[in-house]
Amino acid sequence: MVPYPSSSGRRAVFSVTGRLLLLHRIAPMVPALALSVEPLARRHHHPAIRGFRRGQGHAATLSARITMLSRQDPPGGGGGGGAAGGTPLYLGIDFGTSGARYSLIDRKGAVHSEGKRAYSPPVGGGGAGWASSWRAALFQLLGDIPPAHRPSISSISIDGTSATALIVDSETGELLAGPFLYNESFPDALPAVEAVAPANHTVCSASSTLCKLVSWWNTAGAGGGAGSAVLMHQSDWLLWLLHGRYGVSDYNNALKVGYDPAADAYPSWLMAQPYSRLLPPSVMVPGAPIAAVRDDVRSQYGLSEECVVCTGTTDSIAAFLAARAAGPGRAVTSLGSTLAVKLVSEARVDDARFGVYSHRLDGAWLVGGASNAGGAVLRQLFGDDRRLAALSRGIDPAAASPLDYYPLPRKGERFPVADLDMAPRLEPRPESDAEFLHGILESIARIEAKGYSLLRELGATAVEEVLTAGGGAQNETWTAIRERVLGVPVRKAEQTEAAYGAALLALKGADRRAGAMAS
Numbered sequence: 439m440v441p442y443p444s445s446s447g448r449r450a451v452f453s454v455t456g457r458l459l460l461l462h463r464i465a466p467m468v469p470a471l472a473l474s475v476e477p478l479a480r481r482h483h484h485p486a487i488r489g490f491r492r493g494q495g496h497a498a499t500l501s502a503r504i505t506m507l508s509r510q511d512p513p514g515g516g517g518g519g520g521a522a523g524g525t526p527l528y529l530g531i532d533f534g535t536s537g538a539r540y541s542l543i544d545r546k547g548a549v550h551s552e553g554k555r556a557y558s559p560p561v562g563g564g565g566a567g568w569a570s571s572w573r574a575a576l577f578q579l580l581g582d583i584p585p586a587h588r589p590s591i592s593s594i595s596i597d598g599t600s601a602t603a604l605i606v607d608s609e610t611g612e613l614l615a616g617p618f619l620y621n622e623s624f625p626d627a628l629p630a631v632e633a634v635a636p637a638n639h640t641v642c643s644a645s646s647t648l649c650k651l652v653s654w655w656n657t658a659g660a661g662g663g664a665g666s667a668v669l670m671h672q673s674d675w676l677l678w679l680l681h682g683r684y685g686v687s688d689y690n691n692a693l694k695v696g697y698d699p700a701a702d703a704y705p706s707w708l709m710a711q712p713y714s715r716l717l718p719p720s721v722m723v724p725g726a727p728i729a730a731v732r733d734d735v736r737s738q739y740g741l742s743e744e745c746v747v748c749t750g751t752t753d754s755i756a757a758f759l760a761a762r763a764a765g766p767g768r769a770v771t772s773l774g775s776t777l778a779v780k781l782v783s784e785a786r787v788d789d790a791r792f793g794v795y796s797h798r799l800d801g802a803w804l805v806g807g808a809s810n811a812g813g814a815v816l817r818q819l820f821g822d823d824r825r826l827a828a829l830s831r832g833i834d835p836a837a838a839s840p841l842d843y844y845p846l847p848r849k850g851e852r853f854p855v856a857d858l859d860m861a862p863r864l865e866p867r868p869e870s871d872a873e874f875l876h877g878i879l880e881s882i883a884r885i886e887a888k889g890y891s892l893l894r895e896l897g898a899t900a901v902e903e904v905l906t907a908g909g910g911a912q913n914e915t916w917t918a919i920r921e922r923v924l925g926v927p928v929r930k931a932e933q934t935e936a937a938y939g940a941a942l943l944a945l946k947g948a949d950r951r952a953g954a955m956a957s
């Protein structure tokens with residue numbers, strides 16, 4: 439057995455099959471999550487963890503396969519060279535649907551290092567496997583950062599997919615239930631949520647975080663099983679792995695559990711519910727300093743004692759931040775696995791009937807929603823991105839496709855139509871793959887256009903320009919099709935990765951901490 443370096447009173451050993459098992463209890467603050475991690479992770483002795491229990495109380499054997507896709511060292515500042523003169527650096531990490539990425543920037547916004555890791559759920563599926571994949575990807579990415587840069591990292595922030603939540607035991611750190619993913623729906627809980635929330639409130643969607651919490655509460659929590667259970671959003675949980683404190687979130691992630699960003703508080707109708715005690719009590723602005731990095735993680739990865747972990751946001755808001763769109767009428771469409779629109783609006787608009795909600799960002803309202811039609815269906819139908827790019831080059835974006843699809847990866851749509859039972863529509867399929875792709879790209883553009891016109895109909899500021907983020911932003915043909923269909927200028931953002939937006943939040947958090955220390 440290979441002894442795991444003991445630290446803060448815990449030990450774990452790798453079994454001969456390279457599986458990480460914990461021999462005895464560990465410091466309660468250390469995240470508890472037992473997984474049999476492929477030997478790959480052995481190189482990064484990340485904090486040991488405890489038995490991983492889902493609602494059934496049985497240890498789950500999970501294997502997270504991590505594939506390092508790429509790491510680019512920036513020209514001139516890469517490899518072991520490190521930031522010149524120890525320039526303070528700010529780390530953003532994005533946990534999207536298909537993978538995790540990091541971006542390490544300086545105060546001027548120059549990228550000193552970036553990288554990504556694809557993750558895949560363990561064989562046999564299972565929600566719990568996602569937590570182990572995310573956790574493994576987090577520590578793999580920290581290990582991918584050039585060691586020479588790490589002491590200069592002043593702050594860290596993480597974005598995750600919205601309405602993605604976990605139920606954790608705050609006594610042991612063990613995962614009690616979930617993760618419940620952003621596009622999973624819990625219609626069983628909808629009547630109970632609609633009975634307490636205002637009509638058409640953001641939480642009145644079966645995929646809302648509140649429906650996920652209430653569904654768990656009705657099956658496991660109400661009977662007293664909720665003792666020390668707490669709700670954590672995906673980015674809260676990943677940040678907690680770094681700082682070890684419970685009860686902290688941000689007002690973007692907390693929106694879909696019912697937090698009111700205008701009042702900057704949970705509404706009384708929510709606080710009156712028995713399950714409200716699971717909610718994170720400290721909901722802060724995105725990019726607020728939380729705490730220093732935990733000693734074991736800091737020493738493991740060579741981070742500075744000054745490095746501070748900061749609150750995060752959701753992935754599409756991080757992408758919005760990266761695009762630096764400013765002013766009413768400016769919008770960012772994230773073309774990732776899904777299609778998420780964010781429009782800067784003077785008026786707040788929330789209407790669960792259409793999957794429309796408003797996020798607060800500093801003094802503005804980001805009105806929008808997210809459709810399940812997006813890159814996921816492209817990958818499903820055309821395989822890798824290179825083929826997508828090659829086929830796209832054969833399409834004339836000036837010609838409108840006569841094909842009328844609704845390209846969902848599976849049943850269920852959130853925006854601009856909130857319909858759990860909406861089925862994909864991808865017929866008739868032409869002989870030519872290029873024609874088929876043209877129809878799909880144009881049909882997703884029509885969904886995007888419908889989304890922006892719906893926001894206008896509901897009272898939001900009219901869209902004047904759209905910047906594009908996410909993997910689909912690379913597709914110039916699609917950009918041209920979208921510009922024709924939307925009827926407003928559409929262009930690729932200079933920074934298309936949400937991780938860059940998370941790094942900007944880390945920069946804000948470092949400045950907030952400096953300001954607080956100075957006052």
Ligand SMILES: Nc1ncnc2c1ncn2[C@@H]1O[C@H](COP(=O)(O)OP(=O)(O)O)[C@@H](O)[C@H]1O
Pocket residue numbers: 533534535536537773774775776812813814815816817823826827830907908909910912913916
């Ligand atoms: N050239 C391209 N044209 C259209 N879509 C693309 C292209 N390259 C990548 N994509 C899409 O981008 C998506 C991945 O983008 P990303 O922003 O990483 O998404 P997420 O964070 O949701 O996983 C994939 O679903 C893929 O289909």
Ligand SMILES: O=C(CO)[C@H](O)[C@H](O)COP(=O)(O)O
Pocket residue numbers: 534535598599600601620752753754755774775776777778806807808809
């Ligand atoms: O679809 C998603 C997956 O990438 C988004 O995370 C999410 O639905 C968008 O939510 P929000 O508008 O709260 O950022």
